[in-house]
Amino acid sequence: MKTDLTRLLTRAENDDLRAELLALLRLQAVAYTQGDSDSLPAEVMLELLASLLYTLGVDPAQPQTLAPLYGRDLRPLYEAGCRALLRKTEQARALIQALCRETPPLGCLSLSDTVRSILASLDHYDARFFAHRVPGEIDYQLIDPVPESVQGIDYILLYLSRLRAEMRFLGRFPQHRLLALLDGTNPSWREEIVSLCLSVGANALGLVLLGEDPRRLHIRESERQALLQLFSPLHPLDIENRLARACGSLLDTLDLREAQDADMMRALCRDLAPRIRSAADAGDLSHVFGGFGVPVKAYSPG
Amino acid sequence: MLFPVPRIEGAMLNEQTAPFGLSLSPVQIAALQKQEGQALSRTGRVCFGKSILPRLAAAFAGSPHIQACDWADTLGELTELFYALKRETQDSLSDDELIERMVRTFNGPAQGSTLLLTDFFFMPDETEEEDDED
Structure with a gap:
């Protein structure tokens, strides 16, 4: 007979399991204090509990994750x-x-x-x-x-x-082009907490939509205007769909085949679509599809 | 509440302090247990082990400053102080170390005053300094 590991426990089962978990938490607290104390700050105790539940694979927000623990010796499970x-x-x-x-x-x-x-x-x-x-x-x-x-x-x-x-x-783009684009979109990108992929991904997708080689990364002003014309009449969801369709082609061109490559591109499209929409409303896509620049060097006299 | 306030074995507690002529009635023990729960709650602590009351009682019962007539009140105040000091010292002292230092301060500079115990607790201990010099 199979046990349903995703069922919700009955109240009695829940109480039994809670008692088992608290007994294990007590042992954890004793080990943490090395037997020196019988009490702990509540915040430490809650952290010990969170650690215990995480180690046992229990998500407090999902009660069904408790079911696999019921009726089992928790200590060896915890050690494993x-x-x-x-x-x-x-x-x-x-x-x-x-x-x-x-x-x-x-x-x-x-x-x-x-x-x-x-x-x-x-x-x-x-x-x-x-x-x-x-x-x-x-x-x-x-x-x-x-x-x-x-x-x-x-x-x-x-x-x-x-x-x-x-x-x-x-890594699929020529390094000098990556650097030129990053310097063009944000001269202090090296020091700031910014995503490197956002501007690179935007330009690569823009070039795919224009039928160009995405590895070029550089978008000319005339091409930016063409993208503005393309996106101007579109709703943000339609923009996202257009970008998503371009993603497939981009991933093929760059020979990126893993599931996480596609996941990242989908997230990129979700991020880009509203930004493109508001930039198109303002009639200027240069903050989304940046141009190339040169590194900014600090001036040091002498 | 993760753990209930620990229960106290009244008979055992009184057995420990009987040689000093100190005892608590069941009503007093129940009140002390409640007071310990409140002290834990006030100091934001959780007791996962045994009540501190029997250990405090055993440690302080022999003090020359303890009087049988206000034993329950004093023990209650010491319980409050214990958890407050546990928090103040950020758990840097074990339960036993903390009690030992409380007793030394209570019998020494605080002269049996629970009010002065906290003030003197954090002052340098002269006997310790003398020991260090030795």
Whole structure:
């Protein structure tokens, strides 16, 4: 007979499981204080609880995630959960290695700071007591952000895999063109917390819509005007659909075949459509489809 | 509430303090238990283990400043102080260390005053300094 692992527990079952979880939480609290204290600040206790639930795979917002735990010995399940989390830290390290190999050397500070911070924090990831905390400071903003509901090392794994998709995308363009476009759209992009893919993706999609090679990245003023004519009569949803259709062609041209490549492009289209609509209303698409520029250098006399 | 306020074994508590002529009635014990719950709540703490009352009672019962007539009130005040100091010290002291220091301060500079206990608690301990010099 199969047990339905997604059912909701009865009230009695729920009470039993709650008692089991609190007994495990008590053990966690004793281990955390090393037996030195019989009480803890409520916020620490709530964090221990959040860590415990996360390690056991329970989402408090989804009661059906409790069902698989009912009637089982929670202690070994918890220990197995801790081991699985530590294995995930190894996966994260492997992802960072791959990321470092694939990331074009552009010199974006928020990107390098983020990866460095994650790598350093993985060594101190506390799977025992604070597994739900996200290890590392995230500065670099993804086009498709990881939902806040994702916790702990799972957040990092998802962030890194999405970041890898962005870097894979950027890696398909000639580096000098990437730099020229980034300098053209925001001269201080190296120091600011900005997405590198947004302007690159916008121009690449714009060129696909114009029937040009997206790897060129450069959009001339006449081409910008053509895009303005194309988008001006369209509703934001129609703009998004036009961009989405262009995505397929762009992904083929760039030989990007993984599911996350397509996910990233869909997120890019969602982000771009309203911005294109308001820029078209103002009659100027130059802030969406930027031009090339040169690096700004600080003036140093002598 | 994650954990209920811990229950106190009244008989055990009185057994510990009987040699000093101190005892609590069941009503007083129930009131103290309630007071501990309120102290935890006021200081934003959760008790996941045993009540601190028996340990406080055992530690303070032998103090020359304790009087049988206000034993219940004093124990209540000490319970409030214990959790307040636990918060003030940001859990840097274990329960036993904190109680030990409370007793030393209560019997020493505070001269049996629970009101002065907090003031003197954070002052440098002269006996400790002398010990360090030795």
